Structure formats: C-alpha cells, structure tokens
Amino acid sequence: MNREWLPIKTTPWTMGLILLALLILIQSSELPQRLDYWLFDKATTAAPAPLSSQVAIVAIDEFSLDRLGRWPWQRTIHAELIEKLTSAGAKTIVFDVLFPEPSAEDTVLAGAMRRHGNVVLPIHLSPPTAHQLLSEELPAPELTAAASSLGHAHVELDEDGVARGLYLFNGLGNQLWPSLSLAASSFPGNGSDTHPAPPFMNVRDEYRAVPLVGGAGTLPTYSYIEVLNQPPAPEVFEGKTVFVGATAVGFGDILPTPFSGLSRPMSGVEFHANTFSALNQDLLIRRAPVWVSPTLTLAIVLALSLLLPRMRPTRTIAACLMTVAVLLVAHFSGLFVANLWIPVANALLVPLLALPISSGFRLAMTNRFLNRQLDDLARSPHISVPEPSRRHPAQLLEHFQALLQPEGWLLCEGPNTLSRRGLTTADIPGNLEAGHWVHDSNRSWIELLRGNTTYTLGLILPNDLSREAIQRYLRRLHLKASEGHPKKEKPRENISARIERVRLATERLNHMQQFIRRSFERMPDGIIVTDELAVIRFANGHIEEWFQEPMPSLAGLPLARLLEGHDPRETPPWHETVSETLTLRQSRTVDLRIRNKDFLIHFAPFALPDSDQHGIIANISDISELREQQRQHREAIDFISHDVRSPLVSQLALIEQLKRDPSHIEKAQLDQLGRLARRSYHLAEEFVQLARAEQLTETRFYECEFLAIVENARDSVSEQAAEKNIQLQLQGTEDLWLKGNAELLERAVINLLTNAVQYSPADSAIDIQVYRAGHQACLTVGDEGSGIDADELPHLFDRYRRQKRSELAGVHGTGLGLSFVKIVVEKHRGEISVASTPGEGSTFTLKLPIADPLA
Known part of the structure; x- marks a missing residue:
C-alpha cells in the first residue's frame, strides 16, 4: 500500500504498544481500582445475599440508652441480658462491646457467661496513646476466662472509604485472632501461631469480601431494653447466634457500605452479623490471586492487537463489545458462582481503549484519502447534468414538444419516418450539417449523428414574435454528439477495496448533487431545477409534498407538463411561461394554486459555471x-x-x-x-x-387554578345576569391546576357566560359545571336560549360571524367573542365544542390539559 495514502499503518505491534502505554499511564490514577469497586458494588447490591435464619441482633439503640441511662451500663445489666437469651435458647451470644477495664460486677457477668457456655467477646488492636506502639486490648481477665472465644472486631475500609469485607484473622506477631463472626461459628480458641512475626507487627490474613443482605436495618433487630424487660422469646432467639452491639447514632462503629455509601452507614455489629450470615452459608468472597488481573489484561491486549487490524469496522465494534461482555460475565460468575472476586477493570479498559484507537487509525487513513478527493473536486467545480448531445433524438423531440409546443414536426431515422405532423421528408432541406440548425422562416431543421445512425429533426415553430427567440435558443443548444472522454488510468497503488469504492463513488458524485443536498433540500421554499429543455432534474421535498408526486416520477418530467397537470390555465399557458424563461432568459413570477393552497412560483434562468449549459430554477413559495x-x-x-x-x-x-x-x-x-x-x-x-x-405564548404561562378562574368569571357577569333574573348555577368543588394564562382564560370564560346571558330568556338558569375527565379539566356552560341553527354551527367560531337568528332577534354582537375563546383554548392546547338544539338552548364544552396528569 502506498505510504502517501496510508501514513499510519495499523499493525499488531502499533496497536499493542499503544494499548500497553495507555494502561501503564492509567495505573497512576485510581480509575481501575474505582471501577473494580463499582462493579463489585453494583453486583452485590443488585443481587443481595440471602439472609441466614440463624442470626439476630440485639441493638443498643437510642431507646435503650434513654431507658437505661448513660453508657457504660453496669455489667449486671449485660449479665441479665445473657440470662434472658439463655432462657430463650440462643445458641451463641456475640458481644461487639468492649469490656477492657475490670469491674466489681465482672463476677456476675462472668457467671452468666459460663452458664450459657457460648459467649464470644471482642478484642481491639490500637495504640494506647498516639506515641505508643500498637497493642491488643483484651476484655477484663475474669471475662476473658469466662468467654468461649475471643474475636477481633476490625472491619477493613477500602481506599474509597467503603467497608466491603474484613480479614478473618488479625493480631500482633504470631498471635492471630479470628474475626467475631468466625469465632462465633467455629470456636477456634484464642488464636493461631502459624504466622511468626515480630510482636509489635500487625498481621492480617485471609481477606474476605462480604456480600451483604441489604442496607442498615435489614437484619432482624430487637431493642436491648425490650429484650431485657420482656419474657424470654424462644420463637425469636432459639438456636440462633445473637450479636449484641451499638446501633445508636454517634455510638459505636459507623461503616459506609455499597448499599449506603455515606448516606446511611451501617453499624459495626450489623456488619459482623452480615459476615456471620454469609459465613454460615459459605458465601464469603475470596479475592483472586494477584497474578490473575495482569495475566488476563495481557491476554486481552494480545488478542485484540492481533484481531482488530484485520477486521471491518462493524466487526471491530462487535469484537470489543463481545470482549466486554465476556469479562463482565466472568466477573459476575466468579462472584455468584465461585465466590471469587476477579478484578477485571484493567482488562475491561483494553477493549474500551482499543476501539477508539483502531477507529482513529482508520479515520486518519480515510481522512487523508478524503482530503485528496476533496482537493480534486475543488479544482474542478462544475455542475454536470445530462447533456442534450447524449440524448436520443426521439427523447429530444418529446422534450421540444413539451417545451416549445411546435405546430408540426418531423423525425426521421435515415430514410424511415419515426414521427411527423405537418411535415414530410420532401420538406427536408438539402444543406443540413450534422449538429447545426438551419432555419427557414418558421421551420427549423437539424441533422443528428448517434453512433453510425443519422437522424433528421424538423420543427414548425409558432409564426409570432417568439419565433426568433426560440430559434436563437435552438442555436445555443449543443446537440452535436461529442467524442467519448479518454479513459482514465487506474491508480497503480494497491489501496484497500473499501477505499477504492469510496474513491469511485466520489468520482461519480457531481456538483449538482452537492448543490441539491447541501443547499436546496433545506430551503423553506420548494425548489425545482431543470436542464436546457425544461426537464426536471431535481426537486426538493417540498415539491414532492405539495404536488403529491413521488420523487422518482418527478425526475425527467417536463416542468410545463407538471404545472399543467396540477393548475391548468389558458392565459398565459404554462409552456409559454417556461419557454420564455429559457428563450428570453428573463425571470417570471406567476401565481399557482395547488389543492386549495396558494403559491407563488418564480422562474429564473441560470447558466452553469464554466459551461454553456443553461436551465431554470423554479422557486415555489407557500x-x-x-x-x-x-x-x-x-x-x-x-x-x-x-x-x-x-x-x-x-x-x-x-x-x-x-x-x-x-x-x-x-x-x-x-x-x-x-x-x-x-x-x-x-x-x-x-x-x-x-x-x-x-x-400568547407558553412563556407567559404559570400555575393557575381552573375552578377559581370560573368563579371569578361568574362573579364578573353576575350583575348582567341579575338584570334578567337569570340564575348562574355553578357546580364543581375540585381544584384543577392548569399551566396557562389565568387572565386570558378568565376572559374566555366571561365571553362564554356573557353570550349565554345575552341569548337566554329572562327568569331562566345557566348551568355551569367544572369537573375533571381523565387528564383534562372540563367546563360546560349550558343555557336555555333559542339555540343555534345546524348550518351555522361549523362557522360559529369564525371571526366577524354573527348568527342570523340573533341578529333578527335584536341581539347584536361583534363576531369576535367566540373567535377569541377558540384562540385562547387552542393556545392552551385544549379544545372547545358546542351542542345546540334550536328552541332548547346550547351547551359549550371547554377542555384543557391539567398541569400534573398523575396528581
């Protein structure tokens, strides 16, 4: 492939090196880690873990603190709680409450713990002061001896500050303590000595991500004071592991989780209970080995680098999307099937980066090629239309008949007559020269060569003032067959088949299509472009719509024939207007009426740049x-x-x-x-x-209440109604809020009520109803007047329209009131209708959309 056409060659090496460089650069940011966390959070929150039936929480909540007083409580209270849970049949009791200082009540609490037999206490690892080393904070010695097991209460916060898991073992040196949930489930004793390390070093082992049951408050939780004050509840606690800890605001651990973030954090005791629930069902999630993520990423880089340069653009997109889908399936399958957290963020970024890189290579190549083609087109800016010299003589005669309306004609193919009227072969002059017109009075002749065949064409033109102009026009036509264009050599460079097709299509593209598509198609007026014979070569969408002619039938149709078919006229005939535009090269403007719509058509002659070809641009305005x-x-x-x-x-x-x-x-x-x-x-x-x-426009709309508008309108016409002793009976109690202009709506309702009062007899009643129908606010105004004749109903809302019945009865109006009502209603996207029976009265119904249809 020629390097001039393809400055950057897409190869596996270039693709792979660029992908690796971008991945290395991205590693300096937190994007991959945040993406892994986001995928984990979306998966675990979309499909929460099932709740184990063996776990419950006794919460030290605000209500308990209010009843039992300030913290810390006497340890006899905790002993009493253990006794209650023992009586209720609790299998294991886990305290997420530190008891570091000895107390005189430790004996009572220790006794209660021993009687139960399965009480787990927490330890905490922290430095005593800011300047001391990390140390273990154990429960008081007597409580430590009474506990069945000890467990660390530490929950791991990830780099984004969200708690997603914990280490099953944590401690100093070679003394590793199990987590509270692990201690409650397997009773591993007081630790493990399998990890020798200095005694001051914090050692953590076996991280597990915890699939939570839900957000804070999802697990079954019971208030500490209620459990303490009520009789034992075996139906609630029997055979369960009960976690006791603080949930009160500002008291105890506060842990953001994937379910809540910082908006509704979870207490530490709830997190440990969730951990126990997952552990009890073998749902804790292990992290994949460290080598899995880079290995997977390199494999994806290698595969896409080898495949994408050889693929089509559509297949490139499909390959990248397929890679993303496979990685996501592997990620979610690992979480939910194998309880394995596979970090796929780096691998996911590879197809997301590969797609624009691959597209960028192709766009660079295509852009270079298109720029060259555009430069070539710019150097030869001419509009080409089918030349008359390339048309068959029979087609030329047809176009001349449509354009010039000759009185007679003759077309011969050699000695054979193809078509004639008023002329015979004996009339053919003997001095004809191929491609040149010979004019004899009102007769014009030309000899045409098409291949090896000779044609003779003669016309009898109108013998009037237009004859000379037509003959000058004919002399300007180039009907002599031109020699074929020299065949262009194919480029020697070996370009791809796709680019070759684009190049060939670009060569076939002519300036007429550019002119049409870029300019005429978006003009507000209808545009028709013809050639030298007034044959339509282009028409924009307005022409197709207004004339209701399909676009394929418009192309090649004589303009005069199109106009005569839709707006026939005798003075002046369309062919005369069209032909004078071409022969005299003068603009014309004519009225046009199509399907009861008024148009103005302007004919303007034009000449193609750098060409002798002429034509007509017809601009049609509605x-x-x-x-x-x-x-x-x-x-x-x-x-x-x-x-x-x-x-x-x-x-x-x-x-x-x-x-x-x-x-x-x-x-x-x-x-x-x-x-x-x-x-x-x-x-x-x-x-x-x-x-x-x-x-009125919607910029002047605001919230307004429809019933209040109608009530104000009723009050405005009440005095007028009282003069005729007419009762205005308003029915409606529901507030209906609209988005509109209350002032004009009130004026419209006043007009309806005023008309009803005007046309109603004295001592009658006008019924006004305001109600809701679906998503519309409705108003009906019914009177007992003389009614409206059926032939006047269609014109009732026309301007300056007055009812004959009313005028004869002496009720004079302006004819603007109901027209105003209709305009206001339409501006509010509503509708108005009327039902009337002469002699019985009329009922006007007005419907407007309400502001909030779901309210």
Whole structure:
C-alpha cells in the first residue's frame, strides 16, 4: 500500500504498544481500582445475599440508652441480658462491646457467661496513646476466662472509604485472632501461631469480601431494653447466634457500605452479623490471586492487537463489545458462582481503549484519502447534468414538444419516418450539417449523428414574435454528439477495496448533487431545477409534498407538463411561461394554486459555471398564510368601516344635536350616548383582547387554578345576569391546576357566560359545571336560549360571524367573542365544542390539559 495514502499503518505491534502505554499511564490514577469497586458494588447490591435464619441482633439503640441511662451500663445489666437469651435458647451470644477495664460486677457477668457456655467477646488492636506502639486490648481477665472465644472486631475500609469485607484473622506477631463472626461459628480458641512475626507487627490474613443482605436495618433487630424487660422469646432467639452491639447514632462503629455509601452507614455489629450470615452459608468472597488481573489484561491486549487490524469496522465494534461482555460475565460468575472476586477493570479498559484507537487509525487513513478527493473536486467545480448531445433524438423531440409546443414536426431515422405532423421528408432541406440548425422562416431543421445512425429533426415553430427567440435558443443548444472522454488510468497503488469504492463513488458524485443536498433540500421554499429543455432534474421535498408526486416520477418530467397537470390555465399557458424563461432568459413570477393552497412560483434562468449549459430554477413559495392574513385584513377593514364607524358616527351626530340645544338635554339622549360609547369601547376591547390572544405564548404561562378562574368569571357577569333574573348555577368543588394564562382564560370564560346571558330568556338558569375527565379539566356552560341553527354551527367560531337568528332577534354582537375563546383554548392546547338544539338552548364544552396528569 502506498505510504502517501496510508501514513499510519495499523499493525499488531502499533496497536499493542499503544494499548500497553495507555494502561501503564492509567495505573497512576485510581480509575481501575474505582471501577473494580463499582462493579463489585453494583453486583452485590443488585443481587443481595440471602439472609441466614440463624442470626439476630440485639441493638443498643437510642431507646435503650434513654431507658437505661448513660453508657457504660453496669455489667449486671449485660449479665441479665445473657440470662434472658439463655432462657430463650440462643445458641451463641456475640458481644461487639468492649469490656477492657475490670469491674466489681465482672463476677456476675462472668457467671452468666459460663452458664450459657457460648459467649464470644471482642478484642481491639490500637495504640494506647498516639506515641505508643500498637497493642491488643483484651476484655477484663475474669471475662476473658469466662468467654468461649475471643474475636477481633476490625472491619477493613477500602481506599474509597467503603467497608466491603474484613480479614478473618488479625493480631500482633504470631498471635492471630479470628474475626467475631468466625469465632462465633467455629470456636477456634484464642488464636493461631502459624504466622511468626515480630510482636509489635500487625498481621492480617485471609481477606474476605462480604456480600451483604441489604442496607442498615435489614437484619432482624430487637431493642436491648425490650429484650431485657420482656419474657424470654424462644420463637425469636432459639438456636440462633445473637450479636449484641451499638446501633445508636454517634455510638459505636459507623461503616459506609455499597448499599449506603455515606448516606446511611451501617453499624459495626450489623456488619459482623452480615459476615456471620454469609459465613454460615459459605458465601464469603475470596479475592483472586494477584497474578490473575495482569495475566488476563495481557491476554486481552494480545488478542485484540492481533484481531482488530484485520477486521471491518462493524466487526471491530462487535469484537470489543463481545470482549466486554465476556469479562463482565466472568466477573459476575466468579462472584455468584465461585465466590471469587476477579478484578477485571484493567482488562475491561483494553477493549474500551482499543476501539477508539483502531477507529482513529482508520479515520486518519480515510481522512487523508478524503482530503485528496476533496482537493480534486475543488479544482474542478462544475455542475454536470445530462447533456442534450447524449440524448436520443426521439427523447429530444418529446422534450421540444413539451417545451416549445411546435405546430408540426418531423423525425426521421435515415430514410424511415419515426414521427411527423405537418411535415414530410420532401420538406427536408438539402444543406443540413450534422449538429447545426438551419432555419427557414418558421421551420427549423437539424441533422443528428448517434453512433453510425443519422437522424433528421424538423420543427414548425409558432409564426409570432417568439419565433426568433426560440430559434436563437435552438442555436445555443449543443446537440452535436461529442467524442467519448479518454479513459482514465487506474491508480497503480494497491489501496484497500473499501477505499477504492469510496474513491469511485466520489468520482461519480457531481456538483449538482452537492448543490441539491447541501443547499436546496433545506430551503423553506420548494425548489425545482431543470436542464436546457425544461426537464426536471431535481426537486426538493417540498415539491414532492405539495404536488403529491413521488420523487422518482418527478425526475425527467417536463416542468410545463407538471404545472399543467396540477393548475391548468389558458392565459398565459404554462409552456409559454417556461419557454420564455429559457428563450428570453428573463425571470417570471406567476401565481399557482395547488389543492386549495396558494403559491407563488418564480422562474429564473441560470447558466452553469464554466459551461454553456443553461436551465431554470423554479422557486415555489407557500403564500397561503399570507393570503389568509390579507383576507382577515380585508374583513377587519370592512368590520371597522361598518361596525366601529357606525356607533362613532351616531355619537358625533348626537353630540352635534346636543350642542345646538344645550339647554334641553334629556336623560334618554345621555343614555343613548352612553350606550354608543360603551359599544365603541366594547369593540375596541374585543380587538385588543383578540390581539393579545393571538400573541400568547407558553412563556407567559404559570400555575393557575381552573375552578377559581370560573368563579371569578361568574362573579364578573353576575350583575348582567341579575338584570334578567337569570340564575348562574355553578357546580364543581375540585381544584384543577392548569399551566396557562389565568387572565386570558378568565376572559374566555366571561365571553362564554356573557353570550349565554345575552341569548337566554329572562327568569331562566345557566348551568355551569367544572369537573375533571381523565387528564383534562372540563367546563360546560349550558343555557336555555333559542339555540343555534345546524348550518351555522361549523362557522360559529369564525371571526366577524354573527348568527342570523340573533341578529333578527335584536341581539347584536361583534363576531369576535367566540373567535377569541377558540384562540385562547387552542393556545392552551385544549379544545372547545358546542351542542345546540334550536328552541332548547346550547351547551359549550371547554377542555384543557391539567398541569400534573398523575396528581
């Protein structure tokens, strides 16, 4: 392989050396150790150890300290506890309580211990002072003699401060003491002399990780004072090993565990009880020998270094993932099946590092190659489309027919006529030259060579002002068959098959595809690009969506035919607009209507850079929303010119009348002036509220209570209802919290209630109900009015829409109230509906999503 194409060669040596170097660098951090701890914690907490039925805890808790007084308690109290547990049938009693100082009550406690026969006491290894050597702290001599066994109470904290296990043996010099749990289970005596060492040296042996039953409080625990004060309980303690120790806050050992960390640490007595439970079921976990982890890591490094450089990228990922999976299975199988803790962190890091390293080698190689290809593409920046000179004459004739709409034509293959209309072979001029047009009045002729075959093509053009422009356009077309491009030599370098395919695909990639994919496809407008014959060569997704034509059928379709098929028109015809764009090279802008939507299509001619080829870019913009806004604007102008202007003119006329005779102002005139002013104000308020509703966004939403909103709206229209003696009956007691704008929601409810009052007869009732339905807050407003005709229901929420029945009855509105309600509801992602029966009344139902559907 040429080094110019592949600057870094992926080999087992390069892969292996880089992996080893990174692993050595990672060893300076705590990452591998923390990863091993994390895997152990996740495994043991996901599948906690089963609880042994032979263990229980008597806890020195806060309640016991409160009843028995401050610590230390008299040893007669502990003797009394032993007597109670003896009576209850406890098999073994393990104290996680130090008795280092002799006491006058030791005789009583020792006697109780001897009567039971299986009482284990703890020892503690610590220096007497900060400046003295480590020493063993044993129970008082009389208690030591009475104990069945002694055990050390030390729990090992790992480097991250979490307790995961302990040493089964611990001591000074050659005197090794078993742990409390081991002493309670096998009664090994007072130690072992199998590890000779200096008497001042702390010796620890046989570390075991403890699979815990759960977090603090999981084991069966009974309060010290309750066991002491109640009768013996054989059903609780008989045949069990009972651990006695402190669980009160601030008293005794506090051990973070994988279940709790520092949030809810475990007491020392609970940890020892967990250890005994695991020991009793043979579940304690041994650590694998030291050589296992580096050996496993080196094996993984060797395997991946040999395999990955030869694999495909997808198989590389699969191999790395498979390696991780195998290591995790081995780790978890060792923990749960063989009770063996295999540290796999370093081995796990190997595939996690190998994957990006292998990918980096491939990316470096690919990047170098792609850069060369991009440089080549940059040096020849031209867009290539199928040249007319490469098309079959029959296809050319079809395109000319779609583009120019000739009055007649003739296509001959040698002496044979393929297609004709209005022309015969006798009309063919004798001075034709291959690839050059000959124009005779409104007739244009050309001779085409395709291989060894000669074709003759003639057209009868429209005999009008466009003829000369069309003939100039035809002369610009290069229809003469060009000689084949020289065949490029294949590169001599031996590159991989994958890169070779990429290179070939890059060579086949043309600038038109780049232009389309990088620019046109993401434009907000629809884009169509044609060639010199107005045949579609590209259309973006908007065209496919708006015209509902599949993309394969768009490519190769004449543009004029596409437009005529969806928006046929006679003046001016589409082919004329398209052809003039090409022949006159002038832009055109035309209205277009497709499936009841309004569009604006702009035709613009273009020339390819460094080429004589031309075409059309058609930009289609969706102006339906703009047209709708124009319609609404016209409606608003009409509304203002009539409904707003009318009361203002009446007010001015009334004011002029009062000015002419100010001494005779009647109350009726002032009342009328007030009504007109209120109507003008009401119209202005409707416009303002509608504008606010249209501009509402969720940034102005906040928590609001729906029932309170409806109650406020009811209070706002109560005076209006009282004038007609209409009762507003509100039903609803549940608080329904929404995420919305309370002010506009209240205005919307007021509009509904106001309409109900307006259209209801006097001495009637309006039923208002607020309730919850699923995840929605609902409001229904039912009146006993005249109802709404069925043909008016679909247009009820349109702007400026008024009911004929209401207008005839003398109830005049603006036609904006219900439109405002609908906009507010839609802005809150809700819905509104109406049910009405003429003569019986109407019921409006409003539904809004509640803020917390799970509450």
